[in-house]
């Protein structure tokens with residue numbers, strides 16, 4: 001990969017007409033270490049968040065030896081970069097042939113389930129392969145409730161009574177029973193974990209089995225952009241968040257068994273940005289060369305405001321208007337599909353125009369894996385960048401809308417738009 005100090009430098013040197021991803025290995029390493037150092041248990045990176053080989057390799061080299069996987073391709077992707085790593089097969093509903101592949105070819109010994117028929121499938125394959133159930137951990141997934149950008153319990157998870165029955169059945173057949181849950185993604189209300197832990201404790205008491213572990217899933221929030229007019233609401237600092245959850249775990253009596261987390265977003269979100277180009281400005285609408293069928297579907301479904309930095313095209317000499325004023329622009333994607341319009345605006349200097357570049361930050365999670373070739377568009381150019389997205393303060397324009405990691409108690413700051421505007425003199429002539 002070509003290497004640059006900042007996304008701005010890459011945009012101005014390459015002048016790309018197609019989206020360019022800026023990968024920041026040092027940021028990824030730092031965010032992985034922050035989580036791993038704070039979490040009092042085993043950390044399994046959720047591969048579906050971003051399964052690019054260079055991401056898996058960096059996560060592995062940063063000290064993660066365990067991966068949450070869901071399919072043959074994910075087993076193989078992990079194996080290719082970290083052959084000795086442990087894999088947890090946490091998809092609750094699996095094909096018989098996939099269960100067999102996991103157990104026989106990939107040596108996977110931890111699986112999730114939420115239904116008696118799934119238990120039967122696993123039991124059959126274990127019997128057919130003549131494996132000892134005592135070597136296999138079965139994590140019963142609980143349905144949970146809470147507030148997340150994505151609410152996932154509509155699809156997976158057993159009700160408490162069913163979970164009790166499954167745990168007892170697993171133990172009766174000689175398997176090692178565990179409990180898992182996954183509260184959703186971008187969980188902003190931390191009480192969600194406490195509620196899920198209380199439920200898990202109740203199920204544990206009723207089941208009366210000897211548990212081998214508790215897996216609290218993923219969902220830990222990453223910082224994104226924010227409406228500069230709204231009060232500042234820092235995203236909980238991951239180290240502090242993980243310590244708080246650790247305290248909740250102990251309070252609910254789970255500090256006597258192995259604890260597992262499956263973070264995705266919180267570790268990779270900040271490690272990638274994408275440089276896009278303004279194809280057309282039409283009043284308060286901006287057409288860019290990426291969109292929901294490209295890198296930006298996560299922000300669309302999750303209604304996430306992305307931090308966006310304007311990189312004005314130096315070739316445009318005349319630029320009427322006030323570069324110090326931030327406006328909310330509606331962002332239209334590149335495909336001909338009329339749903340390809342972002343659900344949240346970009347906050348940009350009012351002078352943004354056709355031909356300008358925009359660096360969209362914090363798109364490391366659920367972007368690359370979800371992009372399509374719809375309408376012939378498929379961003380696929382990568383460069384490496386040294387500095388964090390928010391550390392490029394050179395001629396900063398319209399990006400001060402990024403959230404910070406911080407304490408939730410921080411007071412709201414008045415006059416956000418004022419504070420968010422770039423200093424005079426940085427605007428292009």
Ligand SMILES: *Cc1c(COP(=O)(O)O)cnc(C)c1O
Pocket residue numbers: 046048049068090182184185186217218219220262263264265266365
């Ligand atoms: C998607 C997923 C994760 C990762 O979720 P994040 O919100 O990215 O942390 C973890 N566990 C399971 C079971 C998942 O499906």
